[in-house]
Amino acid sequence: MSGVRLIETLPKVQSHLHLTGAMRPSTLAELAARAGIDVLPVLDLDGVHEWPAFQGRYDAARAAVRSAADVARVVREAAEDDAAGGCGWLELQMDPTSYAPALGGVEAAVEAVLAGAAAAPIPVGVIVASSWARPGAHATRLATLAARYAGDGVVGFGLSNDERRGRVADFAPAFRIAADHGLARTPHAGFFTGAAHVRACVETLDATRIGHGTSAVGNPAVLDLLVSRQVALEMCPTSYPPFGVHPLASVPVRAALAAGVPVAIGSDDPLLFGVGLAGQYALCRDVLALDDAELAALARGGITASAASADLKRTLLAGVDTWLASP
Template sequence: MSLPTPRRDPRGLPKAQLHLHLTGAMRPATLLELAGRHGITVPPPLPGGAGTWAAFQDRYDASRATLRTPADIARVIAEAAADDAADGCRWLEIQVDPTSYAPVFGGLEPVLEAVLAGAAAAPIPVGVLIASSWQRPPAHAEALAKLAARYAPHGVVGFGLSNDERGVDVADFVPAFRVAADAGLLGAPHSGFYTPAAHVRSCVELLGASRIGHGTSAIVDPSVVALLAERQVAVEICPTSYPPFGVHELAAIPVRSFLSAGVPVALSTDDPLLFGVGLAGQYEICRDVLGLTDAELAAVAAGGIRASAAPDSLKKTLLTEVDEWRSCESK
């Protein structure tokens, strides 16, 4: 009688982390320490059941208020990079909207320069993605896109839109994404979390998105799935982000469906401070809950690497190592 083949440790699989917000990257212990140092009330944990976006935003805003110096930001990035590196991450993209930090830091530029300095000192390569909010005026997004373009030679790799994507016209943000594209920055707006598949389509066709933050609603429209596959637009899926809002149960997250359709999947953590699961844990969910095989996990890792803004030489190295992990017999 043959013994079952041991499952591979996903920490040994080379990965890229493409969807991680600065504040949400904090370790819980760091949040407690910084809150105590700055005299800020620590928010309660996010409830495990269904919640509202407003409840999430309240917790996020309170956590962000603890980041008050460049040293605070550098610490969060260094710790997040170390945590991801322990989970097999070899390229990290940290996402930040500098707007809400600006009053404390004295402007948008000081915030961004603190983030870039922290990224440069991190233990693994880190790119920075500037994001405006869907809920701020399009003119503000265009101003941030111009900021991102100015700092493209210094470590900014992309431009996006975060926050609740409901109730706005995608077409209004075309000028901002045109500025970013002209500077060679990738476009990565959040879409398809609360909004339908048509919103995802608009982000691809109007904004020229090369990645979609979340994008899970696209799976219900075969024409949008085909568009994503044809243009190789990656969906940044963050499994633990959906159950608290009632968007998906873990078992219903369509990772395998996207893979089967040829859509790249970039598995990410979003806000591990609030959702409590790191990068390797997201892969474990895909294996243990969604039933993905080692070959499918390797396909996810490869999709994230290809969709990243990592240098081509690093991509080539990591993709070779993913193939080696996939083909290596379990010990």
């Protein structure tokens, strides 16, 4: 029977979450008050925005994060919130550059996230991300930093921010370092850009997952590429409507699944978009009309594409089977 199983009891992983965007609104209010700064009002989710409206709010929220203890608190609380929604493995993405001025360097920023991860109720893997808006050489420095922590809590390397702002080839050296150290490779692509950009990230950067990548769903050749390499698309349903990328009811989750592409659900920035991980699954059920077998396929896709240990993946996948088999 469809629709009776609780979303919160479906074992799942968080595949796409940014550090500041993971902050609880109450924590942001507290940290901003303590820092004596104003925080921009929340994004009007009924409107359509250009990227700077989002980035400005993100930057304003990040300005309230002033210490390693603040960072660790945000990580721990994010893990608590996702754990409450049935998450058994959290991947948290952060650009250490943005936190370095307040924390005393990029290394200190990574250490602060790892300290929060150590105090979290579920295992947390850190994805060090550079920005499409910064030079390739900067990404190479961050990939080198990420590589130093491979096996020590850092599990991936990404590229965040507005994907229209960089040239794919400039980032190839950074992603080669990530690959050489066994890190997952998760650039944002195919959000504002077309399917060709997704293809370039897979072929040139050897991406193992794509942050968003929804534009690929309209392109059979790129879908074939994703299927043949089992590159997952990290979809975050509430991230698209505020930019006019997709109305909620048109987020192409089912089409990607039907094509055989692994889909890994994330919540991206619940601070700004207002919906956490379990809520994203609930929207897949309630708005996209996915049945429980399809929800289980989403959970499996995220688990399989994650950087969790083989043991943890086995446990979570068995839990998905049990969930689906339950009456």
